[in-house]
Amino acid sequence: MYYKHFFTVFFALIIGSILIFSGCKRKETVEKVVITVKGSDTMVNLAQKWAEVYMSKHPNVSIQVTGGGSGTGIAALFNKTTDIANSSREIKPAELEKAKEKGVEPVQYEVALDGIAVIVNPENKIDNLTIQQISDIFAGKITNWKQVGGANLPITLYGRENSSGTYEFFKEHVLGKDDKGKQRDYATSTQVLQGTAALGESVARDIKGIGYGGVGYFAERNDVKILHVKSDKNSEAVSPVEGGKVNYEVIWSKKYSISRYLYCYVGKNIKPEIKDYLDFIVSNSGQDVVKKMEYIPLPQK
Amino acid sequence: MDKEINIGDTISKGDVPNDITMNSSPFSKKIKQSTRIKESLIKYFFAINGTAALIFIILIFIFLFKEGFRAFEHIQLVDFIYHNRLAEDGTSSKVFEWFPTSDEARYSLIPLILGTLLTAIPATILSTILGVGAGIYLAEIANPKAKEILKPIVELFAGIPTVVLGFLMLVVGASFFNDLLNPTNRLNAFIAALGLSFVVIPIIASLTEDALHSIPNDLRMASYGIGATKWQTISKVILPAATSGISASILLGFGRAIGETMIVLMAAGNAANITSNIFQSVRTMTATIAAEMGEVSQGSDHYFALFFIGIVLFTITFFLNLIAEVIINKMRKKNTF
Numbered sequence: 017m018y019y020k021h022f023f024t025v026f027f028a029l030i031i032g033s034i035l036i037f038s039g040c041k042r043k044e045t046v047e048k049v050v051i052t053v054k055g056s057d058t059m060v061n062l063a064q065k066w067a068e069v070y071m072s073k074h075p076n077v078s079i080q081v082t083g084g085g086s087g088t089g090i091a092a093l094f095n096k097t098t099d100i101a102n103s104s105r106e107i108k109p110a111e112l113e114k115a116k117e118k119g120v121e122p123v124q125y126e127v128a129l130d131g132i133a134v135i136v137n138p139e140n141k142i143d144n145l146t147i148q149q150i151s152d153i154f155a156g157k158i159t160n161w162k163q164v165g166g167a168n169l170p171i172t173l174y175g176r177e178n179s180s181g182t183y184e185f186f187k188e189h190v191l192g193k194d195d196k197g198k199q200r201d202y203a204t205s206t207q208v209l210q211g212t213a214a215l216g217e218s219v220a221r222d223i224k225g226i227g228y229g230g231v232g233y234f235a236e237r238n239d240v241k242i243l244h245v246k247s248d249k250n251s252e253a254v255s256p257v258e259g260g261k262v263n264y265e266v267i268w269s270k271k272y273s274i275s276r277y278l279y280c281y282v283g284k285n286i287k288p289e290i291k292d293y294l295d296f297i298v299s300n301s302g303q304d305v306v307k308k309m310e311y312i313p314l315p316q317k
Numbered sequence: 318m319d320k321e322i323n324i325g326d327t328i329s330k331g332d333v334p335n336d337i338t339m340n341s342s343p344f345s346k347k348i349k350q351s352t353r354i355k356e357s358l359i360k361y362f363f364a365i366n367g368t369a370a371l372i373f374i375i376l377i378f379i380f381l382f383k384e385g386f387r388a389f390e391h392i393q394l395v396d397f398i399y400h401n402r403l404a405e406d407g408t409s410s411k412v413f414e415w416f417p418t419s420d421e422a423r424y425s426l427i428p429l430i431l432g433t434l435l436t437a438i439p440a441t442i443l444s445t446i447l448g449v450g451a452g453i454y455l456a457e458i459a460n461p462k463a464k465e466i467l468k469p470i471v472e473l474f475a476g477i478p479t480v481v482l483g484f485l486m487l488v489v490g491a492s493f494f495n496d497l498l499n500p501t502n503r504l505n506a507f508i509a510a511l512g513l514s515f516v517v518i519p520i521i522a523s524l525t526e527d528a529l530h531s532i533p534n535d536l537r538m539a540s541y542g543i544g545a546t547k548w549q550t551i552s553k554v555i556l557p558a559a560t561s562g563i564s565a566s567i568l569l570g571f572g573r574a575i576g577e578t579m580i581v582l583m584a585a586g587n588a589a590n591i592t593s594n595i596f597q598s599v600r601t602m603t604a605t606i607a608a609e610m611g612e613v614s615q616g617s618d619h620y621f622a623l624f625f626i627g628i629v630l631f632t633i634t635f636f637l638n639l640i641a642e643v644i645i646n647k648m649r650k651k652n653t654f
Contacts, residue, residue: 178609208600
């Protein structure tokens with residue numbers, strides 16, 4: 017009747033093997049330098065890619081990247097729960113005061129730039145728009161192309177999913193605030209598309225369409241038209257692209273207004289591993305990752 | 318166990334010559350013991366397989382509800398229906414919008430539920446017409462040879478990856494109907510419903526065929542016997558007898574249309590409009606989860622709100638399937654004479 021004991025043996029084996037293998041795993045992860053990165057949701061993908069590339073070269077370092085927003089990252093840096101804070105904006109004076117209270121001196125690193133192109137169908141007559149016009153279009157205040165000097169056609173808005181960094185950046189930077197100082201929201205009729213590729217595809221096929229996305233991605237596409245943007249009525253219309261290539265100069269000089277710097281903040285006395293990681297980010301191979309992820313690399317020095 | 322030993326005993330007591338019994342008896346006993354172990358092993362193996370589905374569904378249920386109900390830490394149930402917007406003069410107005418990442422977060426599920434219905438209902442209506450028709454043809458009209466070829470093809474339809482169908486509608490379907498009908502939006506509920514019907518038709522067709530197949534042949538023979546034509550037999554005898562089975566197939570198809578994600582994500586345009594215009598973009602519950610879960614920051618209200626949408630979806634499809642199952646069971650009982 018030994019089969020009755022079979023299951024006892026069977027489970028003993030399973031439990032035993034779990035113990036053995038979990039033991040193995042614990043041994044493997046020992047003695048790794050862990051760097052935690054927290055902050056801007058815009059930069060999560062970029063930071064993850066940096067971490068991936070860096071870790072493949074430095075197997076002794078483990079980098080953990082989480083999002084949560086620029087504010088969350090900076091607060092975590094002050095509470096010493098993260099080593100590096102990603103931020104898509106400069107640190108605010110109020111935050112600097114808090115840092116002083118907690119005895120942290122944040123050091124700022126410029127790591128990349130973010131530039132957004134506004135695209136329309138090539139058959140659209142419109143070549144340039146002011147920031148105010150773009151803002152009103154995406155907030156649903158302007159609903160027909162003739163209101164901005166185009167054909168008598170309704171405007172179809174194409175946007176990104178609400179948790180993407182591009183969505184947030186465009187909202188803060190272009191839609192801006194209303195008269196009462198409240199952040200404006202996109203019109204509910206904005207069609208949400210998965211990623212920049214699908215967005216480009218839709219605008220390329222829709223004469224009524226307008227959309228936005230990373231400059232790097234649209235630069236080489238000729239089935240969509242990249243608009244020249246004026247920061248106000250009287251200023252010069254600037255395109256972020258020239259001859260199928262990203263015009264880095266106008267983005268670096270801020271002449272093209274839908275762009276911003278991205279930062280990493282660290283404390284004053286940091287581990288050599290963290291310094292090495294930051295050096296990697298601003299190095300050529302780190303900036304290659306930036307280009308690949310459709311962001312704008314830092315100006316070459 | 319006892320039975321087997323008894324059988325062995327009777328053999329040894331029977332007409333078999335003694336020497337053979339002497340040799341085979343201990344041998345056969347040995348086989349039986351190992352067989353018994355194998356038998357019980359196999360029994361347990363299948364028992365684990367059978368209950369695994371139950372265990373997993375319970376685990377999914379627990380996980381979904383555990384995460385989803387955490388939404389209520391900061392969001393009230395009414396917030397999932399409407400948002401109370403306070404104007405400066407102190408009056409408030411109800412807003413039905415899905416804007417979870419706004420400064421003034423709005424979590425109304427109304428546009429998403431309406432979007433789901435505006436894609437799933439037209440898809441189900443279209444699929445009912447075509448699917449039931451196909452089922453009737455396969456079960457009642459087609460000759461065996463045609464059926465042999467057509468049935469696998471209908472089932473093959475169900476196997477097309479939905480991302481392929483979605484892409485097809487996004488690129489080809491949307492452009493075709495844009496030129497033909499000039500809809501409000503290029504990507505709209507109608508395009509999504511067309512894409513959905515590709516996956517719903519095979520479900521309704523094959524379940525209808527099953528339902529018709531289970532109708533006893535006596536009914537057909539009796540109908541022909543009193544001089545009814547084929548069409549009279551189908552419409553007056555077979556279809557009424559299979560009503561419950563066909564309605565179950567439609568319910569299951571509807572459940573599939575509600576739960577389908579990839580096609581609506583790609584083809585419906587995903588604008589959270591409140592509209593009854595089928596040519597406008599809509600956003601479904603499934604597409605919302607798929608689009609936003611990827612980049613949402615974990616542990617935020619938005620994250621738990623997405624899980625709550627999951628609960629709503631799960632509940633809807635659960636009850637649709639339950640009703641369909643009850644109907645099918647009733648039909649089975651009715652048709653066994």
